[in-house]
Amino acid sequence: MIQKAARDFAQNELKPGVIERDEHQKFPAEQVKKLGELGFLGMMVSEKYNGSGLDALSYVLVMEELSKIDASASVVVSVNNSLVCYGLESYGSEFQKEKYLKPLASGEKIGAFCLSEPEAGSDATSQQTTAEDKGDYYLLNGTKNWITNGGTASTYLVIAQTDRALKHRGINAFIVEKGMEGFTIGPKENKMGIRGSDTHSLMFNDVKVPKENRIGEDGFGFKFAMKTLEGGRIGIAAQALGIAAGAYELALEYSKQRKSFGKAISEHQAIAFKLADMATTIEAARLLVYKAAWLKDQGLPYTLAGSMAKLYASKVAMDVTVEAVQIHGGYGFVKEYHVERMMRDAKITQIYEGTTEIQKMVISREILK
DSSP: OHHHHHHHHIIIIISTTHHHHHHHTOOOHHHHHHHHHTTTTSTTSOGGGTOOOOOHHHHHHHHHHHHTTOHHHHHHHHIIIIIIIHHHHHHOOHHHIIIIIHHHHTTSSOEEEEOOBTTTBTOGGGOOOEEEEOSSEEEEEEEEEEEETTTTOSEEEEEEESOGGGGGGGEEEEEEETTOTTEEEEEEOOOSSOTTSOEEEEEEEEEEEEGGGEESSTTOHHHHHHHHHHHHHHHHHHHHHHHHHHHHHHHHHHHHHOEETTEEGGGSHHHHHHHHHHHHHHHHHHHHHHHHHHHHHTTOOOHHHHHHHHHHHHHHHHHHHHHHHHHHGGGGGSGGGSHHHHHHHHHHTTTTTSOHHHHHHHHHHHHTO
16 A cells, blocks of 8 residues: 555656756655655654654655656655654654654654765764864864755754764764754755755854754764664665666566567567566565565664665666666667666665665675674
């Protein structure tokens, strides 16, 4: 039922205008509002905090279906669910859950997760953004970049260094509100893919963050970032899976309609074998993604499974979308056939929530334990 609801929404609400939004880098504000009304922005949050109270498997089913049509919209769902809502519900205080989690889970507001920096990337141990303890508040200074929902969010989870001498034990996570004095948002990034997604740099210049907006105990920020990113990888793996599955479905349908040398191109072995490879790798990626979500739902360790799913599904997304363009031939190079956009969108899944190389580091560390 959840999968069907997401599929119907993607076809009826996301597909119309998706090419135009990509062309003009237009954020799908109206569609995101409706996603919130459907309960898709706080899927795994308890009903106590205005969430849908669903499991991780339901979440990846929704991510897959939305991503088949519009990865720019699905990444909003991913960040709000996997990073922001999950982080607040798992580690936030009751005050923080009441004030910030409730409107985020209901879709009334959108959140952003702020880890990446111009120099540090996703390396949480090398944060240049600082938060100086001033007693009743922290003074936040620094820059974050590549922040999804950077311009449209109202609530920002910001990772910053409080005590450099303590290294990763001197890092904290803070809740920052849009409109706080000294907090400015840079221009929107002009990206190759997920162009409808709202990606910005953020600047903090002596921003006063109340003490009650620190998440967890002093020095908890590094652990907070790592634990949150583990779940984020499952969401991005599901996004990559959806992009691949959507491109495959378009290529399959096109191959049955396009004729060459007197028969549908799907009847030519060269094309049929491409479709066979695409279907097989997609199914393998799907099982990896579902397994990672299932392990999370069971309360079992999922670090290894999540990284494997993210690593493999993102590769499949890239491989399948390239083949989908090839099967379409010249039409695959034209925007109205969607697959060229999906190929551009696929690449980001190998970069954010930890690059391919980072996933291999995590996987190797886990298997060598």
